Each structure stands twice: as C-alpha cells, then as structure tokens.
Amino acid sequence: MSRPRTQAERLAATRAALLKAARTIFAEQGYAAAATEEIVRRAKVTRGALYHHxxxxxxxxxxxxxxxxxxxxxxxxxxxxxxxxxxxxVVGTGAFLDACLDPAVRRIYLIDAPAVLGWHRWREIDAPHGVRSLREGVTAMLVAHPVDGLAIEPTTFLLAGAFNEAALWVAEAKDEKTARREMDRSLALLIERLFVPSRSPRARARA
Amino acid sequence: MSRPRTQAERLAATRAALLKAARTIFAEQGYAAAATEEIVRRAKVTRGALYHHxxxxxxxxxxxxxxxxxxxxxxxxxxxxxxxxxxxxVVGTGAFLDACLDPAVRRIYLIDAPAVLGWHRWREIDAPHGVRSLREGVTAMLVAHPVDGLAIEPTTFLLAGAFNEAALWVAEAKDEKTARREMDRSLALLIERLFVPSRSPRARARA
DNA sequence: ATCGGTACATACAGACAGTATGTAAATCGA
DNA sequence: TCGATTTACATACTGTCTGTATGTACCGAT
Structure with a gap:
C-alpha cells in the first residue's frame, strides 16, 4: 500500500494526495495566495504531477x-x-450550518468558489447537491401548501443565499454559540412563516 | 481644467482616473486577471502613480x-x-436589484469583493450603506409587529444574503425579464410573510 | 525481452506585483 | 522672488509564480 505497484493505484494515490494538500492550503491561504509549489510539497510530489492531473x-x-x-x-x-x-x-438547514463550522468549507466553498469559478460554474457544482435537496424541500412544501405567487426556483435561490450568508455571519460573530442559537431560531421562523399558511406555527403542529 | 495647476487638483484627477479605469478593468476581467499595467494605461498614468495613491x-x-x-x-x-x-x-429591495443590473456591480461587489477583501471587510464596507438601511427596515417592521424569536441582526443578514443571491440569479437567468418578475413577486411575499402578522397580506393593507 | 505508453520530474520562459530610485512641478519660508 | 523642500508622479529593476516543454523511469502488454 505504501508503494502502490499498479499505475491505477499510483494515479489515484497522487490525485488524492494533491486534493488533500490543496484543500488544506486553499483553506489556509485562500486561492490567490496559495502557491502550487507549496501544495505539491505538502502532497510530496512535484508540480509536474499536478499539471499531469x-x-x-x-x-x-x-x-x-x-x-x-x-x-x-x-x-x-x-x-x-x-x-x-x-x-x-429546518433540520437540513441546521445540518448545512454545521457543515459550515469547518473554516475550510466556508473559505473554499462560500467565499472563494464564486470568484474563482464564476457564479455559474459554482451553481453548476452545487446543482446536484445543495440546491437540489433544497429545491426538493421547497417543492414539497409548496405542493403541500401552495402560496400564491411563490415560485419554486426564485424561492430556492433566495433561501440558498440566506443560508450561505447565515453560515458566514455565525462564523464571524463574536459569540459564535449565541449567534448560532439566534440564527437557528430566526431561520426556523423564516422557513415556517414563508411556507406555513396558518396564522400561528403552533396551529400547524396539530394538523 | 484640462491641465490642473494645483497639486490637490492633480491628485484628485489622477485618483479619479485610476478609480474609473480600475472599475472598468476589474468589472471586465475580474480582480485576479486585471493587470495593473492595463489599468494605468487606461487611466493614462503609470504604475508609479498607482502605487503612490x-x-x-x-x-x-x-x-x-x-x-x-x-x-x-x-x-x-x-x-x-x-x-x-x-x-x-419591498421597494428598497427592488432598487437594489435594479442597481445590480449593472454587471460591474455584480462582479465587483457581489462576486469578487468577499474573496478579495474577506467577508469581514466586505461587510465593513457595506455596514454604513446596504446593511444599515436594511437593518433600519427590519427594525421598523419588528418594532411595529414584533415576531417572537425573530432577532434583528440574524434577520438582517438572512435577508441581505437572500437579496444578493436574488440579484445574481436574475442576472444569470435565460429570460432575465421573466426571472426578474418572478423574483420580485417571491421577494415581496418573503418579506410580507416574514414580518406581517395577519393571515393574509391583504388584511394588512387595510390596517 | 522489448516496446509503447503512462505517470510523473526537471528546466525554462513569460507575466505580473511590488519596490527603489529618479525627476519635474508645485509650495513654502525668508 | 528665489532657493529649499515636499509632492506627485515616472522609470527601472527584482522576486515570485503560473504554465509549458522536455526528459525519464516504470508499468503493462505482446
């Protein structure tokens, strides 16, 4: 295992090492300041390997x-x-905020990715993942309780933007624990009030 | 005017030229790809002037x-x-989306700024402007109709994130006009349903 | 065994940000 | 008003970094 014999193993191992090292350096320094030389040094390969992969x-x-x-x-x-x-x-949103507790996730995915890859490519990457599950949730809610004028796509992206900013706001807050609690509460309220037709959220629980 | 005599006039003119040229190049190419050489060429000065200012x-x-x-x-x-x-x-949000019709605004302020300056500095720049007026709007609403558990700060940033993403989504849509209409409607509903206590938005109009 | 291709390593060239130094014009004190 | 000084740049240079071109060792098929 330490010295992979087959080509496929070498390939996969080098690629994995590069990805892991790159993730660390990108997270620590940001994309622009991250030198490829430092990435390959950490991955214990050379820049030739990087540009081969x-x-x-x-x-x-x-x-x-x-x-x-x-x-x-x-x-x-x-x-x-x-x-x-x-x-x-609500739970999915909480899980998203949890995932964003990792600074690497925030730096790479929320901050740098739109600028480096462009908004379009960023959303393309996210399409089969975050946006998809979010869209499913929005669709399920709007099918169960249609809200006149509330379209699925705009609502999905509105919420996606809100959630992303929520993660960054919590991370940057002085008291992260308190901020997280406040944000969880406000997020839940936002979702409930946006989708739930009845006057009070409590009424829905009995339905 | 064409050849400013005093130092203060030269200073201001050069600075203005640099800012104008930089805005164009940053918008067209993005921060990373924008060469300082091209910026100063467009501003009709040299890189010395740039690094002086x-x-x-x-x-x-x-x-x-x-x-x-x-x-x-x-x-x-x-x-x-x-x-x-x-x-x-609602109207303020519409005005924000209008401002973001300019690709330079989107590229510079929504896409590149968080990555180049960092989220913290980005929000610091925005603090006396966008976030301030938004916070005032949120505060006014919550004072008039308090919503239990909905805190001002989290709500402000949730909405800020939603609005930013809304602007980018509209800009990137195939049919921008239709997208804008859909987004306007969904945005208005989001705001109304989040803040207005009565069951139906119509009821509020009579209040 | 060998021959071809894969998976790298090394060396090089171009671009670009930042710095150090030079200079002309404006401003200021006497 | 005239010399000294500071200001507002211009020019020249250096170090760094990305991408490329070329070289090489090793795996794999025949």
Missing part, C-alpha cells in the same frame, strides 16, 4: 470545491428526515 | 468596491419612501 490551478480548485460540495450534501442528507417536509427543511 | 492592488480594489457600495446605497435611498416600513423594504 489537472489542466491548471483553477481545475485543481474546481475539483476540491466539488469534493467539498459533495461532502456538505452528504452531511445534510444523513440528518434530514424524509417524512415531514417542513422539519426536513 | 494606493498601497497595493488590493487597496485600489477596496476603494473601487467602496465607491460601488456607496452608489448602490444612494440609489436605494433615493427610491425608498420613509412612511411605510413594509413598502420601504
């Missing part, structure tokens, strides 16, 4: 960001119940 | 981003009525 520095970052997106989605899916759409949205 | 490229971008933020806030304030808090929020 990835077209350029941007492609390496793209791969790292895609990994991060997939991991976020996995954490969300793992915690999200399937029976209650409202609960799924 | 700004500590580094980042400081130049900071100044440009601050200008953009101020202009956005001015457009919002100009259109926002002071009497009705709910209307002020």
């Amino acid at each position: 990835f077209e350029d520095k941007r492609a390496l970052f793209d791969a790292v960001a895609s990994d991060v997106a997939r991991e976020i989605a996995e954490k969300i899916d793992a915690e999200t119940p399937m029976d209650d759409p409202l609960k799924a949205l | 700004f500590e580094d490229k980042r400081a130049l971008f900071d100044a440009v981003a601050s200008d953009v933020a101020r202009e956005i806030a001015e457009k919002i304030d100009a259109e926002t009525p002071m009497d009705d808090p709910l209307k002020a929020l």
Whole structure:
C-alpha cells in the first residue's frame, strides 16, 4: 500500500494526495495566495504531477470545491428526515450550518468558489447537491401548501443565499454559540412563516 | 481644467482616473486577471502613480468596491419612501436589484469583493450603506409587529444574503425579464410573510 | 525481452506585483 | 522672488509564480 505497484493505484494515490494538500492550503491561504509549489510539497510530489492531473490551478480548485460540495450534501442528507417536509427543511438547514463550522468549507466553498469559478460554474457544482435537496424541500412544501405567487426556483435561490450568508455571519460573530442559537431560531421562523399558511406555527403542529 | 495647476487638483484627477479605469478593468476581467499595467494605461498614468495613491492592488480594489457600495446605497435611498416600513423594504429591495443590473456591480461587489477583501471587510464596507438601511427596515417592521424569536441582526443578514443571491440569479437567468418578475413577486411575499402578522397580506393593507 | 505508453520530474520562459530610485512641478519660508 | 523642500508622479529593476516543454523511469502488454 505504501508503494502502490499498479499505475491505477499510483494515479489515484497522487490525485488524492494533491486534493488533500490543496484543500488544506486553499483553506489556509485562500486561492490567490496559495502557491502550487507549496501544495505539491505538502502532497510530496512535484508540480509536474499536478499539471499531469489537472489542466491548471483553477481545475485543481474546481475539483476540491466539488469534493467539498459533495461532502456538505452528504452531511445534510444523513440528518434530514424524509417524512415531514417542513422539519426536513429546518433540520437540513441546521445540518448545512454545521457543515459550515469547518473554516475550510466556508473559505473554499462560500467565499472563494464564486470568484474563482464564476457564479455559474459554482451553481453548476452545487446543482446536484445543495440546491437540489433544497429545491426538493421547497417543492414539497409548496405542493403541500401552495402560496400564491411563490415560485419554486426564485424561492430556492433566495433561501440558498440566506443560508450561505447565515453560515458566514455565525462564523464571524463574536459569540459564535449565541449567534448560532439566534440564527437557528430566526431561520426556523423564516422557513415556517414563508411556507406555513396558518396564522400561528403552533396551529400547524396539530394538523 | 484640462491641465490642473494645483497639486490637490492633480491628485484628485489622477485618483479619479485610476478609480474609473480600475472599475472598468476589474468589472471586465475580474480582480485576479486585471493587470495593473492595463489599468494605468487606461487611466493614462503609470504604475508609479498607482502605487503612490494606493498601497497595493488590493487597496485600489477596496476603494473601487467602496465607491460601488456607496452608489448602490444612494440609489436605494433615493427610491425608498420613509412612511411605510413594509413598502420601504419591498421597494428598497427592488432598487437594489435594479442597481445590480449593472454587471460591474455584480462582479465587483457581489462576486469578487468577499474573496478579495474577506467577508469581514466586505461587510465593513457595506455596514454604513446596504446593511444599515436594511437593518433600519427590519427594525421598523419588528418594532411595529414584533415576531417572537425573530432577532434583528440574524434577520438582517438572512435577508441581505437572500437579496444578493436574488440579484445574481436574475442576472444569470435565460429570460432575465421573466426571472426578474418572478423574483420580485417571491421577494415581496418573503418579506410580507416574514414580518406581517395577519393571515393574509391583504388584511394588512387595510390596517 | 522489448516496446509503447503512462505517470510523473526537471528546466525554462513569460507575466505580473511590488519596490527603489529618479525627476519635474508645485509650495513654502525668508 | 528665489532657493529649499515636499509632492506627485515616472522609470527601472527584482522576486515570485503560473504554465509549458522536455526528459525519464516504470508499468503493462505482446
């Protein structure tokens, strides 16, 4: 294992080492300040290996960001119940905030990715993951309780933007614990009041 | 005027030229790809002038981003009525989306600024402008109709994030006009349902 | 065994940000 | 009003970093 014999093993091992090292350096220094030389040193390969595996520095970052997106989605899916759409949205959002407790996730995925890859590519990466599950949640809510004029796509992106900013706000707050509690409460209220038709959230619990 | 005599006039003229040129190049190419050489060429000065006025490229971008933020806030304030808090929020949000019709605003302020300056500095720049007026709107609403558990600060940033993403989503949509209409409607509903206590938005109009 | 291709390593070239130094014009004190 | 000094730049240079071109060792098929 330490010295992989086959080509495929070498390939996979080097690629994995590059991705892991790149993730660390990108997270610590940001994309722009991250030197490829430092990444390959940490991965114990040379820049030749990097450019053999990835077209350029941007492609390496793209791969790292895609990994991060997939991991976020996995954490969300793992915690999200399937029976209650409202609960799924609230719990899923909490899981997203949990995932964003990792500074690497915030730096790479929330801060740098839109600038480095462009908003379009960023959303493309996210499409099969975060936005998809969010859209499913929104759809489930709007099917159960249609709100006149509230369209699925705009609502999905509105909430996605709100959640992203929520994660950054919590992380940057002086008292992170308190901020998180406040944000959890406000987020739950936002979701409930947006989707739930009855006057009081309590009324819905009895339905 | 064409050849300013006093030092103060030269200074101001050069600085203005640099800011204008930088804004164009930053918007067209993005911060990373924007070469200082091209900026100064467009401003008809040399790189010496740039580094005389700004500590580094980042400081130049900071100044440009601050200008953009101020202009956005001015457009919002100009259109926002002071009497009705709910209307002020909805109309103000529309004005924000209008300001973001300019690709330079989106690229510089929404996409690049958080990555180049960091989220903290980004919000610091925005603090006396966008976030301030938004916070005032949120405060006015919550004072008039308190919602149990809905705190001012988290709500302000939730909405800020939603609005930013809304602007980018509209800009990137295939049919921008339709997207804008859908987003306007969903945004208004989000705001109304979040803040207005009565069951139906119509009921509020009679209050 | 060997021959071809894969997976790297090394060396090099171009671009670019930042710095150090030079200079002309404006301002200020006598 | 005239010399000294500071201001507002311009020019030249250096170090760093990305991407590329070329070289090489090793795996794999025949």
